[in-house]
Amino acid sequence: MPDRTKIAILGSTGSVGVQALDLIAQFPDRFEVVALAAGSRLDLLADQVRRFRPRLATLAREDKLADLQEICGPLGIAAAAGEEGLSQVATHPEADRVLSAIVGAAGLKPTLAAIRGRKTVALANKETLVMAGQLMLSESQRSNALLLPVDSEHSALHQCLRGERREEVSRLILAASGGPFRLSSREEMEAAGPQEALNHPTWDMGPKISIDSATLMNKGLEIIEAHWLFGIESSRIQVLLHPQSLVHSMVEMRDGSVICQMGTADMRGPILYSLTYPDRWESPLPRLDLAAAPPLEFYEPDSLRFPCLGLALGALEAGGTATVALNAANEIAVAAFLAGRVRFFDIPRTIEKVLEKHAPVPADSLAVILQADEECRRWAEQILMKGVAA
């Protein structure tokens, strides 16, 4: 039997983590789970521990460590909690590949730890590159760690670029489903509550990402990620709405040729790619049947109904910690929207106000980044408390 790929998962009980484990279970001879880190869902983590028998399991919530130890102890599995636990999973000495799938800014530190630990990092956490793109890139170059995208769009771009030279790329074209409000009026969007916004037409994702997809902030964050992952300036990254979600993204080369990647709207495709690259494995996932699929449509996004796209581009062009401010304000505003505290367009309004208030500085250390993050979150909360229109 050839050596199995040894995987550590940051965020094993989230949407991407669960799907990754579903895939890993289908290749028992080729994958081995060595470490799992979850947030607060002890029961699901306990199931995963019993099923995959890692060397280490950790929970973010330190108050549940004793419960976790009770489950892990008899199985001879180490247990840990909090930041220290996350860091142990990210740098587990047996892990070849770390899947970074914690949602939000909490994924930043352990991802940086995995990069510094020279792991191959399968990156599902958008915030890592949005908040700390420059830092992550310079650290991954220094430690020679490979950063592989897990997002379907960036996985598509990565696949399109496999045989291409960077200097011959003309444009990256990110595909966007358009989310649940693609055809809604501004008025309908303003009146929408969390349930409508969570009702994503094509992709099955976690709540934070689903709201980002409804505002198109998702695409804004992806432009920033693509900029760092592929070294292409923002003016050469375009977004096209593609409601069928079968074309996952495209690259236009300078001779006019467009290379695109397609597949079913199933996150397990890009997850598997990120866990096997540079190999492609025979996979049990459903195949794309284009003859049975609806016609493929493409539209320019409407910047009036989707102001988050322009806010993200503006932050990327402002540089430094501006994208930290963008992300912090977005996370706070989305949480407030999900809690039913504010309306849909209060999300971009909050972000705009935070960006106005924030004076960007170079994002060249984790300390600077986390300080900007904390400050902008506080401002966003204050803006939301006072009422965004104030």
Next chain:
Amino acid sequence: MPDRTKIAILGSTGSVGVQALDLIAQFPDRFEVVALAAGSRLDLLADQVRRFRPRLATLAREDKLADLQEICGPLGIAAAAGEEGLSQVATHPEADRVLSAIVGAAGLKPTLAAIRGRKTVALANKETLVMAGQLMLSESQRSNALLLPVDSEHSALHQCLRGERREEVSRLILAASGGPFRLSSREEMEAAGPQEALNHPTWDMGPKISIDSATLMNKGLEIIEAHWLFGIESSRIQVLLHPQSLVHSMVEMRDGSVICQMGTADMRGPILYSLTYPDRWESPLPRLDLAAAPPLEFYEPDSLRFPCLGLALGALEAGGTATVALNAANEIAVAAFLAGRVRFFDIPRTIEKVLEKHAPVPADSLAVILQADEECRRWAEQILMKGVAA
């Protein structure tokens, strides 16, 4: 100034040749035309000679050699004619890259000469691989000559496969516009004359290829070509009708990921790629604007209305000279149809009869191939003379 790529063109006055020269004229610092071979169109060749000043110009028609010499002589350009002329162009000592763009079986010998002469061959002549795929592949391996496809479909597959490993390919999916009869009934097709059949909806091509596109024999020949170019067995090569002709072909990898190449329906895209590969040049060609394009549709082809597809697959599976018989019968029947001598479905009927009569032998030498070709052409003529139904 860097060295210019020195080009020889077999078939300079045909559709592909003319488009290639149009492109070459746009890169005067990077391309140089060293030799041109035309069929019978002396006037157009004379224009090309005056414009591009090659070292050598040749005509297939030997009776016009004196006229050609009269034009070339004062310019210090060598002139030749007939098979000897073709061979000189194909193996011109100054040529780096030979564009093989003669339509039909006549392209076979000079293409083989170019391969044996260790040229990089940009191959627009389908018959080379259809009639002599095995021979061409073994000769190109022996002489280390690179064979690059010019057909938009094979160029697309070549581009999709740039970064991929052959053993990880699951399927090649050839895109077909469906031609002018995609939506016609069998009765309408049987009643159609050359004008209707030549009326191709998306691509601007020569008459022989336009008829092949109406019968879908074009796709049948392309399956055979793709088999030899990419080393994929016929059962893993699929055809999908795609009336918009913007997706030029696709590759499904074994993990389910589909890589596709898109572009405007302009042959100059794949021609330029074949002349610059492995580089991609900044090109003046129109860009694909998907937001302005119609939705992209895909359909399974109907084997009842397009029997040529099944005939081609059958010939490829029969092996050896069976594809020579297929091609010979098709060329004769298409010429008869273009001359108004027979009806549309007489094309597949003639091919079927010739394939039944022909006992395939290994296609391992040019002599065997040309003998089978000659015999099957004679049979096809006889079948057409007697009336196909007889």
